[in-house]
Amino acid sequence: MPQKIAEFLNKPGAKPDRDADLDDEFESDSETGLLNVSLLRLEGATARAEGAQENLKVFRRTWGNAIPDETTSEFSSDVSTQPDVKPINRAAVYPKSHMLHFSVLAALVLFEGLANAYFFSTGSDLGLLGGWLQAITVSFTNVITAFFLIGFIGLRLMANPHKRVHQILGAGVIALTTIALLALNLSAAHYRDLMELHAATLAMGGAEQTGVILDPVQAAWNNMTGLKSLEALLLFILGTTFAAIAAYKGRTFSDAIMGYAGATRKLEKASEGLMKALEEAAKDKDVKKMKGHALLTDAQTLNVEILRELEGPART
Structure with a gap:
């Protein structure tokens, strides 16, 4: 959590600094001055989901770190060293229960x-x-x-x-x-x-x-x-x-490629957390007034992207 947010939370009665540019991420209650808890949780769930999504993409590109990641600056600086390797082009196959x-x-x-x-x-x-x-x-x-x-x-x-x-x-x-x-x-x-x-x-x-x-x-x-x-x-x-x-x-106990099912499960878990945070925010009467809020829009878009990602890269 950014330092300014931490300082704000340590001072329950204080008003947020208007110059801190927090209005794009959070909503303040006009009477109490407290940050909206639903948006705080949504912001955290969004960050975790984005991290899990990127980890899965990296796993697919590198075949579980078997080859260098061509998107890194060190690798892409020399075009002649880039191997002609296609990423994993399917969703992970594993049972939901064993x-x-x-x-x-x-x-x-x-x-x-x-x-x-x-x-x-x-x-x-x-x-x-x-x-x-x-x-x-x-x-x-x-x-x-x-x-x-x-x-x-x-x-x-x-x-x-x-x-x-x-x-x-x-x-x-x-x-x-x-x-x-x-x-x-x-x-x-x-x-x-x-x-x-x-x-x-x-x-x-x-x-x-x-x-x-x-x-x-x-x-x-x-x-x-x-x-x-x-x-x-x-x-x-x-x-x-x-x-x-x-x-x-x-x-068939897990996906054939070791580690692929684990990376996918982490993204599924992060997606479930994001969905719960979105549902909680949707029930919040203060958040309902902010249908066009940037954080809500970004979280909804990210959730759709993750659901498509879980179906496999060929569907995204």
């Missing part, structure tokens, strides 16, 4: 765990309960890892074409996580086969082959395509499919 994403993740873990419980129950001493405890552990690791590392981090790191280091890092994260998840699901499938072999061996009175059940990872590594039962194959297909769904939900 409840659906969390519900889908919970459903994936629960459904895969219940389905795998049947596959693991064959060789478990605890039957279906023991199989479910094993299955839910595998399912939770499979779904959450795919969601977070592949979808939410890896794919989004690769979405910004002007951040090469992020793209390389994202590709590495996706590749390593995919290999790890394939190994996890393949090991789980082989484990299911070994459990059945274990149960069959015990039923036949033998015990010499049962030790192999303790090393399903090595069994999967030695014979990746050697699944011996339909149940094991179904377990592998189910696990990889649910991992792919979880990765997709991670990718």
Whole structure:
């Protein structure tokens, strides 16, 4: 707040200095001499909205600070260094609420765990309960890892074409996580086969082959395509499919370009604050007398510009 306004507010009974040029921004009550509170709030909301709007524009021009801002004096001084880069020409895409994403993740873990419980129950001493405890552990690791590392981090790191280091890092994260998840699901499938072999061996009175059940990872590594039962194959297909769904939900959890959704949310919040300030000013009987006031006109115009901005630059 300007110094003159602060001094004025510290002197409740004082009249404003007519030479301070405050009449363009505020309205004084002729009886009390106090600044109109509605206009004060509107002025603050307008300033915040303008700042958030400019931040979003800069984010779009620079692709999240990935390239220099061509509107700055340092950059525009040398025309030959300006890259031929188009700004982001779409609105941010992100859900208003994440409840659906969390519900889908919970459903994936629960459904895969219940389905795998049947596959693991064959060789478990605890039957279906023991199989479910094993299955839910595998399912939770499979779904959450795919969601977070592949979808939410890896794919989004690769979405910004002007951040090469992020793209390389994202590709590495996706590749390593995919290999790890394939190994996890393949090991789980082989484990299911070994459990059945274990149960069959015990039923036949033998015990010499049962030790192999303790090393399903090595069994999967030695014979990746050697699944011996339909149940094991179904377990592998189910696990990889649910991992792919979880990765997709991670990718759509927020906008593909990191930081874009955050900049847009800040502008939306600032716009909501501006709307509330305009509504409050419209209800003020003193402000109603100033329909042509510059601050009111500017705030209304800015609000329209922000609403168009939020629809995407192609619409502005």
